[in-house]
Amino acid sequence: MTEIAIVGGGPSGAMCGEQLARAGHTVNIFDEHLAWEKPCGGGLTHKAVECFPFLLDNPYPKKLVSSIELISSNEQSVMLDMSHPIVIYSRTVLNGMLLNRAAEAGCKVQRSHVVSVDTSAAKPRYCVEGEWRSADFLVLAAGARNRLLPETRPLERDELEITQGYFVPETCDAITVKFLPHFEGYIWSFPRCDHLSVGICGSMAAHTSAELRSHLQNFVKKKKIATDGAQFYSHVLPSPRERTFSERTVVGKNWAMIGDAAAWVDPLTGEGLFYAMRSGELLGQALGEGCPEKYPARVKAAFSAELEFAARIVRRFYRGSFLGTAVTTRMVQFLRRSPVFRQLMGDIFSGTQDYTSLKRRLWGHLGITLSEFVSSVLDCPAPAPLPRGGAAAD
Numbered sequence: 001m002t003e004i005a006i007v008g009g010g011p012s013g014a015m016c017g018e019q020l021a022r023a024g025h026t027v028n029i030f031d032e033h034l035a036w037e038k039p040c041g042g043g044l045t046h047k048a049v050e051c052f053p054f055l056l057d058n059p060y061p062k063k064l065v066s067s068i069e070l071i072s073s074n075e076q077s078v079m080l081d082m083s084h085p086i087v088i089y090s091r092t093v094l095n096g097m098l099l100n101r102a103a104e105a106g107c108k109v110q111r112s113h114v115v116s117v118d119t120s121a122a123k124p125r126y127c128v129e130g131e132w133r134s135a136d137f138l139v140l141a142a143g144a145r146n147r148l149l150p151e152t153r154p155l156e157r158d159e160l161e162i163t164q165g166y167f168v169p170e171t172c173d174a175i176t177v178k179f180l181p182h183f184e185g186y187i188w189s190f191p192r193c194d195h196l197s198v199g200i201c202g203s204m205a206a207h208t209s210a211e212l213r214s215h216l217q218n219f220v221k222k223k224k225i226a227t228d229g230a231q232f233y234s235h236v237l238p239s240p241r242e243r244t245f246s247e248r249t250v251v252g253k254n255w256a257m258i259g260d261a262a263a264w265v266d267p268l269t270g271e272g273l274f275y276a277m278r279s280g281e282l283l284g285q286a287l288g289e290g291c292p293e294k295y296p297a298r299v300k301a302a303f304s305a306e307l308e309f310a311a312r313i314v315r316r317f318y319r320g321s322f323l324g325t326a327v328t329t330r331m332v333q334f335l336r337r338s339p340v341f342r343q344l345m346g347d348i349f350s351g352t353q354d355y356t357s358l359k360r361r362l363w364g365h366l367g368i369t370l371s372e373f374v375s376s377v378l379d380c381p382a383p384a385p386l387p388r389g390g391a392a393a394d
């Protein structure tokens with residue numbers, strides 16, 4: 001397998017191309033925009049920086065943010081400090097950096113729109129600039145909106161979120177996350193070097209664009225964020241459900257999907273940059289070894305168990321209630337009271353605490369009420385009573 005065509009030069013495609021070019025393959029990356037301001041918060045958590053240290057260690061402009069304000073739907077708020085900052089990039093800068101790395105590794109990067117793909121023959125084909133070309137393997141890294149879906153199904157409405165937002169020419173030093181009543185999603189404000197990315201995401205099956213727009217308008221008005229003249233954006237974001245992982249094919253004999261195209265996004269937070277880069281890297285490694293069929297198992301071992309866990313609890317988190325009040329509101333109330341819980345949530349937001357090992361950390365560290373609260377969200381039995389003399393932290 002020597003010649004690889006990659007459709008999409010976002011974080012997933014660029015990272016995959018870099019891996020493959022370094023392993024000696026001929027790699028063509030096609031992107032209709034190249035480096036562009038793709039609608040995004042641009043936030044990278046600690047797990048991304050740990051896995052790809054160059055994200056921090058480079059001269060490109062970025063903003064490091066260590067505080068996050070959570071606001072409940074009834075306007076109670078709490079400030080969390082994160083032990084590791086979230087690194088926030090403009091997407092033009094991030095995509096440009098990743099594409100430069102791919103080109104330096106030997107990829108040919110071309111600004112072109114790929115119109116169609118065909119994987120039915122032994123060698124996959126793709127149509128670009130009015131001509132059908134072939135490769136040994138086709139990587140589909142064209143994001144959530146693309147319709148290039150050989151041998152697999154599109155994501156359905158309940159597997160997608162609508163997003164809307166503004167790039168506003170002002171900045172600040174903390175991230176804001178605001179929850180809304182009976183709403184599967186949230187509003188965010190991510191400060192970048194010289195502007196804010198302020199937006200809202202919500203389940204496409206549960207909410208309309210008009211609903212999102214109205215919530216966002218109320219938020220910017222209340223926060224006195226001036227959006228006159230600010231650039232407005234809207235986009236879709238995969239929000240995988242349990243069946244997405246079990247049913248949807250992401251690899252065939254001569255093609256594979258990575259990043260948003262494969263729906264590798266955390267449905268609870270909307271984090272996708274890390275999973276895009278990591279899936280690109282994992283596919284690159286499997287292809288480099290000549291074994292693309294190993295890609296799904298490697299994704300499973302690396303991160304998809306985490307995403308499946310998030311898919312199981314997402315509705316309970318946004319829609320559920322605990323002792324008669326919304327889970328998100330209770331969470332903010334408990335955070336205001338408990339430093340231990342604040343530290344835990346700070347670690348979850350910064351990406352140092354994963355979901356699957358959360359239960360182990362909880363038991364014995366939180367008091368009874370908090371443990372029951374977290375258990376109700378995670379849908380697992382409450383911990384056994386603390387041993388005699390064990391300290392309750394809430």
Ligand SMILES: Cc1cc2nc3c(=O)[nH]c(=O)nc-3n(C[C@H](O)[C@H](O)[C@H](O)COP(=O)(O)OP(=O)(O)OC[C@H]3O[C@@H](n4cnc5c(N)ncnc54)[C@H](O)[C@@H]3O)c2cc1C
Pocket residue numbers: 007008009010011012013030031032033034038039040041042043044112113114115141142143144146163164165190199235236237258259260261265270271272273274276
């Ligand atoms: C509003 C919003 C906010 C977000 N905020 C965050 C955040 O703060 N942190 C985080 O981790 N994740 C965030 N995400 C998710 C993150 O943006 C995605 O997970 C990530 O961009 C996926 O990378 P990708 O390379 O798979 O796809 P993309 O970044 O979408 O890249 C796909 C590329 O393919 C190109 N393309 C598409 N079709 C074709 C074609 N036919 N021919 C040629 N080129 C094509 C496009 O030009 C694009 O450059 C957010 C998403 C949205 C929508």
